[in-house]
Amino acid sequence: MKLHCKPVAAAIRAALVTGTFAVLAAPVMAQEDAARLDRVEVTGSRIKKAEIEGQTPVSVITREQLEKTGLTSVADIVQQLTGSGSSLNTKFNSSGNFGFPSDGSGVGAGSATVDLRHLSSRRVLVLVDGIRWVNESSASGVSSSVDLNTIPVAIIERIEVLEDGASSIYGSDAIAGVVNIITRRTFEGTQASVYYGEYEEGGDTKSGEISFGGAGDNFSFFLSASSTEQDGIDSNRVEQAAFPVPGTGVALGSSFTPNGRFIFVDPNTGIEQDITTPNGQFFPGGPSYPGDFIGFTGANRFNFAEFNLLQTPSERKSVFGQARFYFDNGVSWYVRTLYNQRESLNRAAPEPISLGPGSGNSYADNALISASNPFNPFGFDLISSGPGANLIFIGRRPVEGGPRRFFQDVDTWYFATGLEGAFELGDRSFIWDLNYARSKNEADQTNFGSYNIRRIALALGPIENCNADPNCVPLDIFSGPGSITPEMLAYIQPIVRDRSENNLQLFSANLTGDLFELPAGPLSFAAGYEHRVQDGFYLPDALTVAGEYNGVPSLPTFGKYDVDEYFAEFNIPVYANEGSQLDLSAAARYSDYSTSGGDTTGKFGFRWQFGDQFVFRGSIAEGFRAPSIGELFGSAARNDIDIDDPCLIGIDGSQPTANCSAFGVPTGATQTNSQISVTTGGNPNLLPETSDSYSLGFVFSPEFGTNSAWSEKFDIEFTYYNHELEGAIQAVDAQTQLDLCVANGVSSPFCQGITRASTGVIDSFNNRLQNFGQIETDGYDLDFFWTLPETDLGQLKVSWQNTIVNDYRAVDDLGTPQPQAVGFEVNDSGIPEWTSNLSLDWSYGDFTAGWRLRHISDLEETCGRATQFSVCPDPVNNRNHIGSTSYHDLQLGWRAPWFDGTQLTLGVNNVTSKLPPICLSCSLNGYDASNYDLPAGRFVYARAEVKF
Template sequence: MSLFKPNSVALAIASVLFTSSALAQEEQPAQETDVEKIVVTGSNIKGVDLEGMQPMVVLSAEDIKSSGASTVSELMVQITQTRGGTGSFNTSESGATSTSTPAGQAAASLRGLGASSTLTLINGRRVAASSFASGTQNFVDVNSIPLAAIERIEILATGASATYGADAVAGVINYILKKDYDGAEINLSYGNSFADSDEGKYNINFIWGTEVLGGQLTLFADYFDRNSFSAQDRDYTATPVLESNYSYLPKDTPNIYYLSSYSGLDEIGAPNCKTEFVTTEFGEEICAYYRNEDDELLSALEAGSTGLIFSKEFGDITWNTDFFYSHNKSVAVSSPAPINRVDDTEGPFVPVSALDVFDDETRDALLYDMWIEDFDSLLGRVIDEGFMFDARFSDPRTIEIETNSFRLVSGLSGVINDWDWESAITLSKSESQQEAVKGIYNRYKYHAALTGELCNDGSIANFDGANLSCAAGGLAGVYNPFLEGDSANNAILALAQEVPTRDGESTVYAWDAKISGELFELGSDYVRSAFGVEVRKEEITDTPSMNAVARAENEYLVDVFGFGSSISAADRTQYGAFAEFFVPVTDQLEVQLAGRYDHYDDFGGTFNPKVSFSYRPFDSLIMRGSWSTSFRAPSLTQAGVKLRTTTATFDCGSNQAVADLYCEGFGDERSNNVLELGNSALKAEESEAVSFGFAFSPSNDTTLSVDYWQFEHDDLVDTDMTATLDAAITDSSLRHCGIVPEGEMGISYEEDLCLVTDLSGLTIEQDGANLTEILDEWVAFDNPRYAELPLYRDHVIQLENTGSQSVKGVDLAFEQYFDFSAGTLSFDINATHYIEFDRNKPGSDEIEALIGTWRYPENIASLRVGWSQDNFYASITADYTDSYADDIDGLRGRNIDELEDLGELDSEGQRDVESWTTIRANIGYDFDNMNINFTVNNLLDEEPPVAYGSSRGYDSYNHNALGANYRVSFTYFFK
């Protein structure tokens, strides 16, 4: 019982023996009608097993059962081809902001190239992408595919655009649903961790199949419910791995207020701080915040699905229809939103009377050393004596998201003159609704509340120059951010709460037709071929409520704090035609030739060929190889983004000029609020893929396959803040003091930066300005805390084709069986070794080697030992992830100082995230009419390796923090 059957040798040997078996069938024509001609992933030619020509992983229903997975995303993280890097993601990466992965959703990525570069199919046809993108990357939510309905999964990890068109850059994952099922079964399962916290998950599914109206009907239904998993539920994630990982923005009272008796604006913590004070690198004693307090490692998820597959023959024509519907509901949580001024700069003002909550002695001591000044209220009133504070709201940002997906494919197939033909229509749709239910506050109402300008009905008061008034009701009173546990004060804050919404819809309409058959005889076999056409229309919309939209007329200020949005709408029509040939050159050498032309109405056409071969010097050995080109059309979100409020990271470590101007010369990463624009002029990403290897089976009990593969992936689509900062050094059109004007792009600097000039008298907005000289003058003029050019907010950057990447590696699979009188012992090894993962650094032509660096392990492997005896089976699987470098260069100076004090860094100032091995145990028994299966994941309760490069303290892409957990499954078969 192999857990995963890479390039199943049984199928490979079938390819070796195809010629003789085909001839045998010709001699026995009475049996031909009993043999179903199938199509394997990667080819459209029926009846020819081309799997031997390509590195494929096949997961059978038995493999899925013994994996212990409850969802498709749980299953896919067990595949070596989908592990490593940040391409695949699950709900551990979800959150309540526009930059987060949509809550409850997950995607599988091959070779670390990204989910949008992996084509997801169901029964060989496309599925509508999630209407909410991950960033600007559209992806198929694999959690919408009911695991119980899957018969097998075929994973082709090489370029496949010659067969399937766009998106198959890294390959194809084809989920093949059960059909022709006869009988009924119900499955119940429950899983949880062994910890005291409750991460319980429940699953029930039902399958029933019978003959109906002269056809075969299969019905299925599935329900899944999972509790959330919080960082506070484990000792190793509940507290920060570094004390210096603090944020200056605490939640609850006290907040941080400003002092000005020292240089610049220094901060101290309020006396009633809820946590221990932290000493900053500037010697301040502040009340700090750590993300661990509110970090949700796995969001709650409730999912239900149902569907049917129906097949009926009408003479020589067969009608096939499959339909499924799924409904997912999830809740995602992100850290509480920061509180800024109305214009989004740091340090909102509050009247000095806010300090009246403290006793007189404490209050007087605070006032003795504070910077007090008058300030203007939201309505323009002058407030005597106020001070600035630094804080975030108490409640985490919380959103609820519901997604409804359905897919209908209906087609006809038959045979004409020994040629198989098939034609089908596809309608697939995903609709999502999102609602922020907690932790989101209106910036204007909040500032009105601070100075008593908010009305009891939640509206902002009127001010006639002398008095405040409300259209209905009276004034709500003054909100005091330093007052805790007061219901009346909390009620005023509640008036400022908002409930932004977001609605998305993604739809695919398609029609395809194809034929497959023999062209002519060649030697002892036939040249076979397939031809086909496809028409596809895709539409996507992402529409937020107005209170979450950045608008030019409002200087791009979103009405609410800390919650952006994406506005996009796009559609495209695509026409495709393909041809494919199987050529048995000799009895030992077979060749596959394929080519496909696709034309898109928004960016033009592309042709992608593929050549592959298999050579059999003797029956037990197949040598194989392939070359192909593939492409990924710019996603509809990328082409259709009108304005997206998000954050963008720039990497000072990749560009020294940027580091000197914006990072004091350090190589850390910084994030800023930006506005992303779509780009209708984007080119398609292109890829060239090569693979070659062999499958060797000296006996029925032994299989070894080794495959080398490589991808050259060009014209990647992304936004590049580092490149924009670099370009702005010489391009004055990208430099703006204050908000970037509507219709322009570039970097927004603090307005006061234009008060200084370089030695030639030029401001930063003028051609020829020397930015290094302007930085020196700014430091002399403003005496800032950080000697770097002051960035403001809402930099405007456009999606573009930013660069390229080269990925190379080797897959190894070994399978060995030993038959004994008592049972069968099996060994399986599946491993992926990355030879190269190179790409250009952001904002630079320099190539960086990623293998062995942060989040890119060099080796990933699984070793399985299994035993089966009659109806009993058991297995132990070890999953291994190699060590790799921690992201030390991306840390702040204070983090590095602390690591040096802890002795965590080597002589070069670096460290490695340790390798990680977890054990999965599975045991089961098949009775006459039922099955019991028990799985324990992470049997030895291994904690994830410490990773200082993540604020979580571990790498949630390559490891997980759940610890030892189990799943028990019971299946009953109705006879």
């Protein structure tokens, strides 16, 4: 296989090889009075040495800080970091509405991920105790992201977040950074806690946990069990979420209505009809044509939003344990194991039945509604394709079958074991470890409320075909809500079951210590080897595989790969005196993938300390991310995306923006459905995406702010970051591709994969993954930490953390800019220019209090389909301003004298009951669920914790 070797990696590749074998094969130089290395491993370096801390910008969330958030999900906590981007959480209710994203990951309710620097959760590596965690399976795909809801808060000692490229240290996926979750190891006694929280609009969360641990002369252990239950909140509880687009009523609702929408050419008159029956009216004997039918208008559209969920219900249960045994020779053996179960639900409006060209299914595309069907009111055949074709579109929402409900049952298993020890070679101390881990994430999804499109077509077709099937019941979609009887439903409504699984198995060996003494100090190193095997599959229901599923079609996915990796890292002291010290760091990793071959990445860094007050640091790092199982092997599936077709009359009545006769679009053709089906799926020809990351910054702890009258400790941290990705694995933005196709004509390369039916509607749209082009982003972190001196009134601590995104730019292979940019909301995801967290924490004896301000700067978006409505403030430029938003959180705590460490906590998040700004382009619930709190009012919570 081809070896990819980049400049920085090439420069230090010799160091990787010679440094590793020098340690293993040759004795080191003796030094008198050599001190034993401290066993401190900091995220961002494999060298276990206390002096390494501070070389890279790492944010640490302590257990105390975790509890002060009032949140029960790791993802919800990490997503509030200022450097976090848009990622999935339990405020998304998406499984049944959109289908399959292009990366093959699927979408499952109850899952929650983390994004750093707005580079996607796929480019963040999640570790637990320094070891890679298994990726999620959503029951609808094979993901390359970690579901943080598989890791209970109860077992966490702290979370370390490195927002810097770290592929040379940890391997693939660490392009945007690393989240390292450190579990609780040393614990004496028993701790139990209960938690209850609730929004003003409902959706309560209940949690309980019990932990205990102990230690003897040669062992220690920690055990924990926890349960968290989160109730759902209906979208119709909140005004801005109760309609498809806030401020437009049902005018931008769905064409798929309980009364049906029927567009066809009457063969008797040659006139095109676009008709329905009056809203909510049921015709027991069937409607008469044309007398009982009326013209379809915006007032007849269906409000699907009220069936959705603002917050998806879920229940998580977890058991975790770890033990460590110490032997006389200095070797220790550890064992860690976890089982986590999640049961979750999301819900969508009753599944629509679409018939006619461009419906996205061969049975629907070629439907024949026969005149012999006893419920056909028109007296003639409605034919979708072939000779005599006259059917353009039928949309019927069978409310009789109830809403779609997607139940997920997700199990995560994790086992890890290993040996750690130290040895002397000459007068040098070296630390080694051997690790083995095996983990599995498996998910089952059961879908109620969907339909069998083959049986629908049979039940609508010629009566003799239906009679040939003894189970077939002729179907009535014409007589209004209530026309589909239980017998009809029993024939066309199945239960759909899907499964998916992700497995990870790894072995690693590491060695760290001092090689020899330099004038400025010892040259330290770490070196190691890791072998990983990753496999996964997605198996949709047999009905789906057969092409009979009326919902979003997909095919199975199976894949496996293995990787061998070797790395070396060095810390090189260059200069040191009483007032200054300069250290350089270098690292390289070689990774050999069974799917994409070899790749070498390197990293250079420096840390220059001036006295006790100032540290200047920076790094240059190469990164890469190998394509995942879903991205490589994901089979063809469908994703229904909100796209405005510039060739068609909009559903809001807006006229086409282009003359598309060259594309075969007839004059007056209408876009009946705002969601256009695009074909997604993996690409076996994908190459690894590569990156260059740069960081430069300082830590300033001024002497005048240390142990002075006004300050006990005062720190300022500043970091500039820049990430540049080449060959990013991504799909082209579908709206952008369609707009450029229309603008540049039929021969445009942007039109490849886009075809239209004779009616003018798009009937195929290929939107598969590719090595995309370039993504570049840069910005600044500026943080202040101030601890005031303790007085008779207690002690106050202040922290103010800020991220400013200077630029975000993505272009495809042809150099075409994609729509995502700083200050803009696109596809339910916005990149604020400035995010800020300001916290004040006060303590006085047994009492504590805290106030936190979370700020998100303003954004802009297109008004989308709402351009014609007054809710769009700038219809001329098609722009809506999403104002800046600030949330205030309060918390009070009291350490009671009972037992030894009883803690009572009461808190309120979003004290002012701030509603998120209205988003007109967002797909569900009228706001961006990745950036803002739920529009459900204040969240009040209480926690009681007892230790004994």
